[in-house]
Structures are given as structure tokens and as C-alpha cells.
Amino acid sequence: MIEAHGLTKRFDNLVAVDDLSLTVAAGEVLALLGPNGAGKTTTVRMLAAILRPSKGRAIVAGHDVLTEPAAVRRKIGLLTEYPGLYRRMYGGEYLDFFGRLYGLDAETRQRRARRLLEQFGMPEAWDRRIGEYSKGMQQKLALARAMLHDPPVLLLDEPTSAMDPYSAKLVRDAILSLRNMRRAIVVCTHNLAEAELLADRIAIIRRGRLVAIGTPAELKRELVGPPLMELHLKNGVGRAYSLVSQLAHIVATDGNRIWYETETPETTNPLILRALVAADVEVITLARSEWSLEDVYLRIVGSTQ
Amino acid sequence: MMKETRREDLRLIWTLTAREIRDVLRDWRLVTPILLLTLLFPIVANLVAQATFRFFQRYGGHIIAERTVPFLLMVVGFFPITFSLVIALESFVGEKERKSLEPLLATPLSDTQLYVGKILSSLIPPLAASYLGMASYLIGLYLTRRWAPSLELLAQMFALTTAEALVMVSGAVVVSSQTTSIRAANLLASFIILPMAFLVQAESFLMLWGQYTSLWWLLAFLLVSDVLLIRMGLRLFNREELLSREIDRIQIRRVWETFRRHFAWEWWLFGRKRQAVPRALRWTGWLAGFYLREAPAILRRSSPAMLVVLAGVVGAGVLGWSIASRFPITLSFDEPGRAFFGGITPTFILGNNLRALSVGAILGTLSFGSLAVTPLLITLALAVYVGLQILWSGYSPWVVLALVGPHGILEIPAAFLWCAAAVRLGASFITPSPGMTVGEAWLQALADFLKTALFIVLPALAIAALIEARITPGVAMWVFWAYGR
Known part of the structure; x- marks a missing residue:
């Protein structure tokens, strides 16, 4: 049109x-x-x-x-x-x-x-x-x-x-x-x-x-990086850190939370969960932590400033 | 099919006009004074006219009463149309300022339909008020004094009022196109108000002196102004111009750069490379570049203006001949050199020529080029008049040629080129230049004018002045003694 x-x-x-x-x-x-x-x-x-x-x-x-x-x-x-x-x-x-x-x-x-x-x-x-x-x-x-x-x-x-x-x-x-x-x-x-x-x-x-x-999803993937996951644990990140780092790229940690990036969340996430359960690490939630469009926008506009 | 398209055009124009008129009629700030001037002022004028009649009948000054009554008719008609300027500024620049123009620009209306619709809406209410005022003034006078104007006077008054309103409205469009705020437009509106004030004074003068036939000339002048302003308005009132100018800002640097770009010309020396020419002779490339390449290009750009000047020159010749036939004088002189050139110096001649031509250039800029040729035409008409009188007094044509020829061969073409450049300078506001804004077209015309003046006209006039003061008197004397009568 x-x-x-x-x-x-x-x-x-x-x-x-x-x-x-x-x-x-x-x-x-x-x-x-x-x-x-x-x-x-x-x-x-x-x-x-x-x-x-x-x-x-x-x-x-x-x-x-x-x-x-x-x-x-x-x-x-x-x-x-x-x-x-x-x-x-x-x-x-x-x-x-x-x-x-x-x-x-x-x-x-x-x-x-x-x-x-x-x-x-x-x-x-x-x-x-x-x-x-x-x-x-x-x-x-x-x-x-x-x-x-x-x-x-x-x-x-x-x-x-x-x-x-x-x-x-x-x-x-x-x-x-x-x-x-x-x-x-x-x-x-x-x-x-x-x-x-x-x-x-x-x-x-x-x-x-x-x-x-x-599309918003394409822009986020292309311009900000792979999907970001947020893992919320019950008792700190100590033991979980080494397990997760073997399977994905850890971006940040904070108290009981770990943020990691993965290109293939559909295969990586079950593996991580299985490994954590096997190691007796208690998981509260595992959720996708979305990049916002604002992150994308600021990154693009900022990089061309 | 074409008829249908035209009907659709008119429908769209009328839709726009009707909305704007409704808007005007809802604005008490406009309606109140219009009503007062339409209803009350004619009554006041009527009473004044009757009092004038009575007063001058008593003391025998009939002629003053006879002149005052038509004069008041003109005043009654003129007052309401002054609002057309206010309405037009509000309609054109007010919409721009309130940002309500863009939705209109996004409709299928063409630029011309928008222009015509807005012009009509600015004209109709004040003109209706003006006609109504004049009608009620005349009806009142007829009922009380049995006075009725001649058909000619009636036609003149209605035509002049309409043409004046159109000048104000079309002038307001031009003013509006150069601004983005009512405040700036009101300041620029002086360029309309002042000439209009002079015009009304001239009209009053002619009417009080009973020179009613001359009012037709005034009307012709107004109609030419209408055509020029409407043409300019159509050029300026388009989506591109309206949306490109969003802030009124003087950008001196950009103006200077644009001017410089148009003023500059290329170095050229018969195809040689600049580096290959000895440093001491490189200036010749600037000369050759100008006189062999730039000057012909300027002449090409000025060719329509040259045609206008040529037409003027022919007209001046006819005028000189016509005056010479109507007012013949017998000339008799023993020494033509002393009679025509006694005591003048080259500086005086050059100064005089430059002063006259500069007046032309200024007049041209203020009149869209139309008055740029005035000084040249007056001089030429005068020269033709004197030349013919010399001939008709029995002197040889060689004497006339000797009086003008030696310096005229440079002076006349130089004045011709100057006038053409000045016509173009004024006309660049109204003649479309594809791909250029009005400002840029004017700067290009200014650059061409200055190049013509500095590098062609000034040297030619200086040499001509020298010849006129030092050589022409001698030549004229020699020819006179050789051929005489």
C-alpha cells in the first residue's frame, strides 16, 4: 500500500x-x-x-x-x-x-x-x-x-x-x-x-x-542481543553460578538472581533446570527478562549520536 | 467532462470560501467595525454631504459641493475594504500560525483552489460591506437631495473599490508567505498600507480637482498591480513554500553564501589550465572568464527583461515623436557644441547618468521591475523630441547624429543593459525560477545586476562620459560647419 x-x-x-x-x-x-x-x-x-x-x-x-x-x-x-x-x-x-x-x-x-x-x-x-x-x-x-x-x-x-x-x-x-x-x-x-x-x-x-x-522482536534480537533469562533462586547464586555458566553466558548476578543470555532458550533452559535440580539448588522462577523497545531505541539512537 | 471538473473545482473553492466567511462573521472584533462602517458611516457621510450642499448653496460655492459628494462616496466605499487586509492576513498567516493550515494542505484541494478560496473569503465580506455602504449613501442622497452620480462615476467607484481591495488582499498573501506569525505579517503590511494611502490621496486629489477621466488611469494601474500580485501570490502560495518556511529567521550567512555563489564565475582562458599560465598573467583568466563566458550567460538569463526594455525603448521613441509633432519649436543655434555641452565635465555626466539609472533600479525593485525603465525612457523620449526639433528646424540629420553618436554608441547600450538587469531584479519576485526559492532567484538577479553594473555598465559609462565631454562637442561643431542646415 x-x-x-x-x-x-x-x-x-x-x-x-x-x-x-x-x-x-x-x-x-x-x-x-x-x-x-x-x-x-x-x-x-x-x-x-x-x-x-x-x-x-x-x-x-x-x-x-x-x-x-x-x-x-x-x-x-x-x-x-x-x-x-x-x-x-x-x-x-x-x-x-x-x-x-x-x-x-x-x-x-x-x-x-x-x-x-x-x-x-x-x-x-x-x-x-x-x-x-x-x-x-x-x-x-x-x-x-x-x-x-x-x-x-x-x-x-x-x-x-x-x-x-x-x-x-x-x-x-x-x-x-x-x-x-x-x-x-x-x-x-x-x-x-x-x-x-x-x-x-x-x-x-x-x-x-x-x-x-x-518487527520489535527482530530489532531486539539484532540490535540488543539474544534473549535474556532471569533465574530466581531461593538460597543465593553460589553453587548455581558454575552450573549455569557451563551452559549459557551469564550477563549479571544480584543476590538471589542470575541473568543469562542464550540463543536457544527452548533447549538450554530445560538443561539448566535439570542440572540445578540434580545439584539440589532450589529454583523459585525462571522467566524471560525482555529487553524493552526503549533499550533497543536508546541503543540505536545512542550509537549513532 | 471538463464542465464537470470545473464545477467540482468551483464547489471545492466555495466550500473553503463559505467556511472562512462564516468564521469571519463569528469574530465580533471584525464584524463590529464592519457593521459600524457599513451602517453608520454612510449616514454620517450623507449628513455631511447635505450640510455641504446647504452651506455652499448659501455662499455660491456649488463646485465644492459637487466635488465633495462623489469624494465622500469614494471614502464610504474605501473604509470597509481596509478590513480585507486584516482578514487576509488572518486567513493566510493566521492559519499558518495556528497550525490549522496543514490539515487543509492534506486534502485534495489544489494550491490554486486554496489560494482562490482564501482570496474570495477575504474579499467578499468587506466588499459586500463596501457596496452596501455606497448603496445606502447614494440612496440617502437621492431621497434627500435627488442627487444621483453619472454612470461613469458609479462604475469608476465600484471598480476602484474592488481593485483596491484586491490589491490589499493579494498583497497580504505575498506578505504572509514571507512570515510565520501575525505579528511579523502586521509589520510587513506597511508595504501595502503606505502605497495604498498614497493611492487614496492621489484619488482624492483627482476627484477634488474634477479630473474624473484620470481615475481610469488609476484603475488601470491598480489592475496591473492586481495581476502582478496575484501572479506572485500564486507562485508563493504553494505547499512547498508554505511548509519549508517554519521560522522567521534572518540567516545572514546563508544569504551571503548564496549571493557569493551566484556572484562568482569560473576562471577560463581558452581552455588552458590555470597552473600552465604564468602567475603574473593569471588575472587574464578572470577577465576572459567574465567577458567571454559569464557575461553572455548573464545576457541569456536577462533576455526576457531585455525584450521588455526594447518594447519600452520603441514606446519612448513613439512618445518623443508624438510630443514633437504636438509641440513643435524652432531651434536656432550657431555652435551646437556650446549649446548642448557647454561647461560640462566627465564626472558630472557620469554622476548624472548613474543617479538617473540608480533611481530606475530602486523604482524597479519596488515595482516588480515595471518602473525600472522610467528614467531611460524619459531620457530617450526627450532625446527623440530634441532630435526631431533639430531636424524639423532644418538642420542636417548628420548634426543630430554627431550630437548623440560618439558617446551614445556606448552610453545607450550600457543604459539598456542596466535597465534590463534592473527589470529582472524587480521581476524576479514574480517570475518563476524553476528549482529556486524567491529569495534565491532575487539573490541571483542581484548578483547578475551587480556584475553587469560593475564590469560592463560602469566602464562603458565612464568612457562615454569622457567622450561626451571631450570629443562629442568637437565632432558636433565640425559636422555642423561641414553640413549645417
């Missing part, structure tokens, strides 16, 4: 996006991560056919962003970094205005707008002035605007920023339901937990370049 090849954007002497290639399939959520000024927003603007790439090309929903920008814009829903609403308008009136710009008939505009407001838990927003909305409500209205014309591609910049946990969950559920409806979705976010929760794949951008892309 989205295919970008060698996308580059220059502003005078500044290269905002440099030779970026990625694909997003229908029914896939790609999270775009990166520090401020990394080029995420510029990438989204190029994919939304708002900015012309200086080099490279992108096909979005079957249309070329360079040669058919209007067709691309008709097929995408863009949630911008700032909600950017008209504060003197009413919620329903605002959605109706954008529905008209997308060429929806009056009945469809009404039906979809009301349904979206209800989906986001704010049906009363229809006849309230936008200036009276909370920040979270404004963000949800902006998201409703992006989804109003039922686009096959959604480009969402910080979709849950400024929202309370309940509203954020409503929005995440909406994104996941859109994924199930075979929409291609790109989410720019700084919320790594949310990215991990939503995204099928993660792309990390640094100084305009794509520095890593893959």
Missing part, C-alpha cells in the same frame, strides 16, 4: 530525509521512531503528497506522490503533529466541512462523523464549539477528521499525545480495528510502549536516514 524508494528531501542546505526506503502493506502498522528533528514529519509529509521529494519516489495507495499528488491526498488520512482545528467551529460542522472537501455526500458525512465521535466516546462534541474542547478531545476530533473519508492509508503523527489513558486506549483500539480492516497505517510516536503495542514493524530514523527496520 505504501512503497517508498530512496526518498530524499532537501531544504536549501539541509537534508531532512536522506535516501529512505520502506514499504507498508495493507493491514500493517508501521511505527516511525526517532528523536526530534530526525525527519519523521517530513517523511510523512512526502508520503501524504504535501511536500515533493527532492529525489526518489513513493507510491501510496497505487498513486505516485510526484505525478498524482491530488489522488494520493484523496486516499490518505493525515493526523498532523498539531491538531490544527478551527476553534470557532462546532465539532459536527468541522467534520462536515472536511467531508465536503473529500467529496462525501451529506448523508455519508453525517453518518460517519457521528459514528466516529461516538467511537471516540465524545458524541456530545457534535454541537460544542471546538474552542471549548479539552486537548484530548481536540486530538480525537483531529483523528476523526483523518478517518472521515475512510482512507486506505493513514498517516498518524503522535495520535495519542495529550490524551488520558482511557482516551488513548480508545484511539489505540480504533487503530487496531483499522488494521484489521486492511488499512495501511504509519504511526509517528515518541511513546515506545505504545509503538510496541500497536506496531507490526518499527522503523527508526536518525538524521533523516533509516537506521533500523523490523
